[in-house]
Each structure stands twice: as C-alpha cells, then as structure tokens.
Amino acid sequence: MKKGDHLFLVDGSGYIFRAYHALPPLTRKSDGLPVGAVSGFCNMLWKLMLDARNTDVGIVPTHFAVIFDYSSKTFRNELYPEYKANRSAPPEDLIPQFGLIRQATRAFNLPCVEMEGFEADDLIATYARLAREAGGDTTVISSDKDLMQLVGATVGMYDPMKDRQIGIPEVIEKWGVPPEKMVDLQALTGDSVDNVPGVPGIGPKTAAQLLEQFGDLDTLLARAGEIKQDKRRESIIANAEKARISRQLVTLKDDVPVSEGLDDFVLHAPDGPKLIGFLKTMEFTSLTRRVAEATGTEVGDVQAVAVTVERADAAHGPDVGSGAAIVQPVSRSQTSEAGETAASGTATTKVGDTPSLLSAFRLERATAAKIDTTAYHCIRDVAALKAWVAEAREAGLAAFDVRATSSDPMQAELIGLAIATTPGRAAYIPFAHKSGNGDLLGGGVLENQIPLRDALALLKPLLEDKSVLKIAQNLKYDLVIMSRYGIDVAPFDDTMLISYVLDAGTHHGHGMDALAEKWLGHTPLQLKDVTGSGKSSVGFDQVDIDKATAHAAEDADVTLRLWLVLKPRLAAKGLVSVYERLERPLVPVLARMEQRGISVDRQILSRLSGELAQGAARLEEEIYQLIGERINIGSPKQLGDILFGRMGLPGGSKTKTGQWSTSAQLLEDLAAEGHELPRKIVDWRQLTKLKSTYTDALPGFIHPDTKRVHTSYALAATTTGRLSSSDPNLQNIPVRTTEGRKIRTAFITDRSHRLVSADYSQIELRVLAHVAEIPQLRQAFADGADIHAITASEMFNVPVEAMPSEIRRRAKAINFGIIYGISAFGLANQLSIPREEASNYIKKYFERFPGIRDYIEETKAYAREHGFVETIFGRRIHYPDIRSSNPSLRAFNERASINARLQGTAADIIRRAMIRMEEALDKAGLSARMLLQVHDELIFETVEAEVEATIPVVRHVMENAAMPAVSMSVPLHVDARAANNWDEAH
C-alpha cells in the first residue's frame, strides 16, 4: 500500500446484526432459507465496489477487506469477566446467515479476516493504523460508535444503510466530542449492550460537557471534586475505577499481531461467473442482472452453486462452514476446462487484477460505448416517455439536460429535455419545437410532440424522486428553469462542480466541452452547429428535431459519462466533503437568490444618468478647449497621442503594446504637478464609467414580469472558491466615492420592507492571524482593536493612541499586501515610495511578525511540492506553473497561492454561512430572504417589523460559520444594519 491508496474495511459482524434488524420483511429463498441480511450485504458490497448507482461514499477503493468477529471470548473478558456477558444468542433465522455472508465475501473475491481472541473492531483498528503508516487512507464501513475513535485525517467511516459519510465533524455533531475523545466519552457513559459499566447517571450529553470542561478523562477524575452538581460529583468519585476499566474495554487494540498484511487486501476485479453463481443460488435476481451487465457475463452461461449452511449451534464458534469450498461455477462452453481462471477468463470483461484497473473500470464504462449522435432516441409519445422514466428509476440515476429559449434561466422557456441512463443510451423529449420556415408570425408548433404540461407531469415525479440521482452539467441553470415550472429537482450531482472541486486552477476549464475533450477525448456537437450562427442563426425551438435530438441527447450522454469518470475521483483525492459541504448544497441556495432578485428604482437611475450626462458634457467642452480639437476622449490611443505627443506632457510611459499609457494613476500624478487637463480627463472618465456601466445598463436588466434585477452567480468561475456575479455583475456596484454611492440608493425595498446588509470585518486578515498563528494579531482581534494601528505600532514603535494617520495608512497597505502575496515592487507602487523603502518596510514587518514569513515560506514550499494549496476546509487550488523556470511567472504563482489560502478560506466561510442561513431563519420564524452576496457581505430583504430579530440570527450564523469543522483562534466579527436602500444599509 502506498500514498493515495484507499482501504475499505467492512465491519462484517456489525453489518449482519444491523441489516437483520433494519431490513423488516423477512426475506427468504424459495426453499425457506432466510437471506435478508445476506442480500443487504451483497448489495452493499457491489455498490461499494463499482456500481454506477454511486453511493455517498463515492470512493473507488484500492484495497478491500471484510472483517468478522471470531468468537465471543476475547482478551476483554480477562479484563472484565462481565464484558458482553448479557448478550443473548442470535435469532434463529440469523444464524445460517453468518456463514453465508462469509461465502458471499469470497464470491466477491474479497478477503475475509478474523482472529481468535480479538473483535473485528480491533482488527479494523490495526489495519487502519497500518494503512495510515503506509500513507494510505481508510474508510471503515460501519456506523458503530465503538469505531468512531478511529476517525481522523486519513480515516473516515461510512454508514452503508443511511448512505452517509462519518468524518470528524459528524462525530462532533453526534457526540459533542472529537473522535480522539470518544474513548473517554464511552468510558463515562458505558454501554448497556456490551455490558461496559461506565459511570451511572452520566449520559452522552453530560459526558461531552464534562470533557469539554476538563479536557480528558484523567483530568476529570483527578479534579472531580470541582464538579458543582452534588450527585454527579459523588457518582464520578465513587465510580472512578469503573470508568478506568471501561476505558480499557472500549479502547480498540491497534497492534493485533495480524497474519495477513495490507498487500493481501489489494482489490481484485470481481469475477463475473463466480459472483453470479453465488447470487443466482441466493436468488438475488436484480443484483445478478446488474452484475452480469457490468461484467459482461451471460447469466444463462452460469450455473448456480452449492452453498454451505451452518448448523445453528456452530454460530458462536469458529466459522467452520465458511471454510468449505464453494463449488466453482463453470461456464457451459468451458465445461471441459477445470478451474476458475480458465472459466472466468473468457466470460468476464477485461477487468484486470490490479487496483488501478478498477478505477479504470469506470473510465472504461464511460468510454467503451462509442459516442454516436445518430443512435439517440427521440421521445414523441407518452408511452415512450413512461418507459424512459421507468428505466431511469430502475437505474437509480439519470443525467439530464434542459433545452430552453434563452441562456438566462429567468427568461428561458422550455423547449425540450434530454435524458441519459447509461453510456450511449440517451433520448431527447421535444415539447415546443416550431416549424423553422414560419412566416412573420413565426412557425406553428410542430406535430408529434408531447405537450409541455403532459411531459412535465410525467417527468416531475422522476425529477423529484429521492431515490433517483439527477446528474447535470451546470445544474443551477436547469434548477432555476425547472423551479419556474414548479419542479424542485433533487437529489442531484453537478459534473461542473465536481470538476471544479477536483481541478480548480488547472489549465482546463470546467465547461462541458473542455471536460468532454479532457476525459472522453470527444468534441460534442456545438450549439452553433445546429442553430447556425450570426444573422442566419435560429432559436433552438426552430432547430430540426433530429438535429436537436443529436445535440441535446449527446450532452446528456456526455454528462453521464463525465459523472462516471469524475465522481470516484472526488473520493480518491479526499475531496468528497468539499463537494458535499461547500459546493453542492449552495446550488439551490443560489438558485433561490437569483430567482428572488432585488428591486432597482428605474427613476433614480434615470435621474442620475441625466446628471452624469450633463457633468460629462461640461467636462468634454472644457477638455476640447484645452487640447484645441474634438478628439474621442474615450480612446486611450488618441488621448495618449495628444497628451504626450502633440502637447508634450512629461512623464509619459508606454503600455506593453507600445501605446502611451493614460492610466488614472499616471494622470493623477500629472494633476498633482499642477496640470489642469489630466484632472478633467480623470473626472470625465469617472462620470462616463458610472453612466455607461451602471445607470444606463442596469435598467435593461429589470425583468419584465418580476420588475426586479436577477443577477447570475457562477460557482465555478474563480480559482479560489469565490463566487462571481454577472448579467449584471452586482458585486462591483460603486461604493468608494460619493458620486458612485448614489448608484446604491437605487437598490431599494418598498416601504414595509428593509434591506439588511451584514458584512464580515477584516475576514482575510483574521484568517491570516488564525492560520499563521500570529499572537499579536490574534490578541488584537480578540480585543476588538484597530488592527492596522496595532501593526503600525509594532513596526514603528509608535503608541497606538498617538498614531499619525500616514503611518497607519502604510501599515494598512502592508497588511493588505501580505494577503496579496507581498512584493516590494507592489508595495512601492501602492504607496508611491521607492522600492528600497518598501523593501525595508517588509523586512521590518517580518522581524516583528516572523510567523507570517514562516507562513509564506511554508505555503510556497507546499505549493511547489504538491502543485496545489488548500484552504482550512480542504478546498484545493492548483498552481501548475509554480515550478516554472520563468521567474516572473513562478513569482506570480507564489503570490497567488499565498492569497488563495486566505481568500479561499474566507470564501469557504461565507459559503458555509449561506448554506446554513435559510434553515436558521426558518427556525427563528423569520421571513428574511438572502438576495445578494458580495464576497464578504450578504444582503437580505425582510419585513420592517422583523429587522431587529433578524440581525442577531444573521450575525450568529455568519460569525459561527467555521464551526464545528474548524474552531478558529480568532473571532469573526460581523457588522450589520438595515435601511430602505443599499447605500444606507451598507
């Protein structure tokens, strides 16, 4: 086993009991043999190994073993004879299943592991330790709390019955303590099932609270006298010894002298005939069919096999029955050839015997069937649609792709929908295609389409079915449209977001074309290929239905294949929780924010536009007077030629294309030297910028029906994890100048409502203080002090009380510079000082805050070694050029990687807040709704009467957003206020 490998350890004994009790209907084979637990077990193994109906575990393991208890007597009985003493014998109909489950394990080509004197849990602990030491990761397939003590950075758990991952946050959520304190918690609470005594009167809540207070069990027992509650104190003092014994009983032994090593657990591909032989015997028909399909085995070619059924009295002893050989299945055509290898070699697909090939299994499935755009189906009648819906249900998943009249989901009308169930099998359902050769009135709706309402009535139950996973590329678009048609799509996966989590920062994008090219080596049909381009282009609803089918169904097919390839990679790279906690849940939240929109006052903008036009016209005349001719002031080329060419102003510099630079900074400098013209040009630019980008453009975005402005948020556009906003961009509405701020007064509510703006104060600097562990900064934030003044005071030995504003300004620039991955060149530019001086500032800063230099060096070294950096929540951002031999490209990547950890962590924090916000407001009975996000600010709309109640809820969610995943050493602080427009609320 090596780094990157992933070991699955199935708690076989735990599973048997749980499945037996959890699966209510008593499943029996036709001869009366009870097989409910065996059936559940086989389905679980198959899913875990490679079924396309992926589970939440989402991991492709490289090593796999099933662990069993050997007998009920273990070393713990010597420690405490009563241990597990009150266990009753297993139920009658469960007993034969113990052996069957071991045989099932072997039929899956998986190792069965058990050892006398040890429980399965001890073996699991031992193998998890061995895997960790080898650099690999482990997932324990169990939901037993006794195993939760193993959870850590490289060890996770997965509950196969609830399809849920259990990591550090889940343990904390459930038990109130981190995994490493689980033994102490169990020592206090005891366990009535296993007869672990514990301390009477102490349950999980009290135990967690005590451990929080005292830190650990030993400290608690030593200082038990300090406990205020009389009964509790006395009970703990009286039962201290029981607690110590309990701890020994619940502590798993991770150094069992195991006979098999991890290398014996290398996962082998399933042997189709062998497995099918067993499944057929068990009469698990639907699993048999699935396995046959996946392994390319003909079910008819395989004979059922004999199985050994244990006597009831053997259940407690060593599992003799499982040792008996299973009669090997032999394919009919191969009867003359004895032996497993020969028989299976011809009947299975070419799935090899190495772990990497198992990962390749998915890739192979995704690429095996050639993409043939002429092979797709077109669904034109209700019967066909019903059949496809049933097929998707049976598959448990479907990729889909919506076709609509606009790329803006708030304006788009549905035209059709494509669906794919397995690679190469996809269909398009046209609802609203029109004849392309229509007259001025437009073509009529074509015949032979299922009417929109009927089609949606059939699709809605599927799209909302909890047991069918819907897969899409850029799902938010489809979600907004479907929501407008009354359909709430769930559950879902988004291939674009999976790619973003896997590969943010790499040189390939996350759009369908880029992904199809990279992973499938395929270029899908382009929209232009079917609609035409330019003046002769037509709407998708006028595209010939055959062409539309080829295009839309191909997209669904490609999406499904991408999902098959990408989803397992998430787990292989330990990124499942980033995807599931930071990305996927935000999609519906953003969809709702976009749908709500924000009210913008057309009249205010119109009045402002007039004022700006007047101001600009006046300046224009004055500028013409000064330069003596009527050039296009908006043309930097013409302007540069006049200013530095004809008029000969000093200090001209050139841009990289050889043009004169006319940047604001340069013009400001000239203005400061007393030149009249540059000032007027700067002012003119400001006015025309405000006019064209904001006052003139925004009214065009007011939706005709809702009368509100609906921005679009991109989840996968930035490298760092920030969102971006477009059409219109509401994340760059002016705020710095008084003129610009007037734009914000046009973002309004009606009289009975208010806008609430809540923003994080200095979040990135706080993240820096936390991750770089800077004592002075932590203290300053804890005290609520002026962080820039503190920095200045440390650097220049000036007391904070008498801080000159210029000194503070420089310290502030340095603080920001650190976040941006400081350089002397950049700081010098920012402060308009010589580079030498900037360089000295940085040197001095690092002397005062050596932890920050360490942090920067560590980040660079990490990025160079791994090619990526991570936020504190595990988001990965790649810097493929960090090792470039081009020094400036390399330096740029270094600065970006330093910034990415901070900006990305801040972005993760506000994402977490947004994901939790709706529920928190609901629970508080508040009607406030999130409208906008501007990186460190959230804007809400609420009824006036609820403003006072809303602000504390919002603040609480935002300030605690890092918890419980990360407990920050620096408090987060949120400022919030309410008003009737965005300017006053901010």
Next chain:
DNA sequence: ACAGAAGCTTA
C-alpha cells in the same frame, strides 16, 4: 461579429 487591450468598478 468577435477578440484583445485598456481602463475602471468591487472585495
């Protein structure tokens, strides 16, 4: 009709 550069807006 589109793409890139320059410039300006935000966090």
Next chain:
DNA sequence: GTAAGCTTCTGTT
C-alpha cells in the same frame, strides 16, 4: 502584490 466582470475602442475576421 490577490480575485473578479463590464464597457469602450480598435483591429481583424
């Protein structure tokens, strides 16, 4: 010095 998106101009297709 980080991260974005939009408008205008300009040159090319």
